[in-house]
Amino acid sequence: MQELAEKLTGWLREQVEQRGARGLVVGISGGVDSAVTAALCKRACPENVLGLIMPCFSDPQDAADARLVAETFAIPYKVVNLDEPFALLVRLFTGEEYDPQKKDLAVANIKPRLRMVTLYYYANRYGYLVAGTGNRTELTVGYFTKYGDGGVDLLPIGNLVKRQVYELAGYLGVPQRVIEKTPSAGLWPGQCDEAEMGLTYRELDEFILTGQGDERVRETVKFLALKNAHKSQLPALPPF
Template identity: 40%
Template structure:
């Protein structure tokens, strides 16, 4: 594990030097993946790493967990509350859609949730411009394969250090790095709406996705869910399509 972590830390340092920037930052949700990234980037740049907490109608426990990560990793911290910003922006957009008879109630929750993720992305890049840091993503192999991230939201980052590792491998990495136990054991959630959990939304579990990626046998129902997610989210993993003149 130490060799793996050292390899990731060296890779992070190389990316920063290659880009000619000063350091790295990550959005801290209070969840496992961002906690592991916080510990990794602090190892890579002890004085030039930043964890940004961006509450948006967020449960107090999640902010407590994010604060624990600041302390356990030793990373610098910052908090930007986006609750009011999201409320104003989404209500303004919704009002205009309603005037055009284009507002769809069935799309309301997801549209609002994706705006949350994209506001957080915009916040991180605004901060990174001042610090001259790269924005580090938290997607693991399971999330990347299934497309379980918001395009131009939490998927809008500069580098992805965990994308080759399954959720279980990230958890093991977190144990080694000293991520607090209550974060290691909590249910994964993207904090998109109240009570939301990743596995409930996906309809399968990370354990089954991890097993599938390793080539192990899983129930056919779960395999179908995973395959469908992978196919329907291909556009998130592919380069932007461009028109080419003939």
């Protein structure tokens, strides 16, 4: 893991230099992916990294874990509470108050899109690049919000499947309680990545790395990848 950490740190540093940026901004959610990404950003730009903690009708434990990550790695951070703008937009769009029990994906996706806006405000303000937290497993099946957590400049862990992210987290010293958390995008109370995808990360990782998996796994990956392919593509242009 030491070699991998050093390579990713060097790559991040090169990207900042080559793009004429001053540093990196990263959203810290309290989950393992953002913790690893934040730790790598701190290594790459020790004096020019900013963590953003952006609660939005979120579990308070997530913000507490995000603070723990920032403090563990001595990352300067800001807390930007997005409850009010989110609730305002929900009322504007639906004519109703936000009800998390509805588990409305169109409404829930406003959350990561507001976070993207927030990240780019600070990136523009400081001349930083936005470091995304998506991993290879999620990117393969399109498990991210278009123009939300998918709206970033860099994806430092984008070539690592979930198990590799956990291994790197252990090496970097990510707090154990963050490593042991159930993966969740926090779209609504009790939301779980694996339940929403219909596959476990272990099944996905195995299929991505070896091509092995039962018919259910193969068909689910195929379906999700096709359904979400547009998320990883530039807007389509007419072929004439």
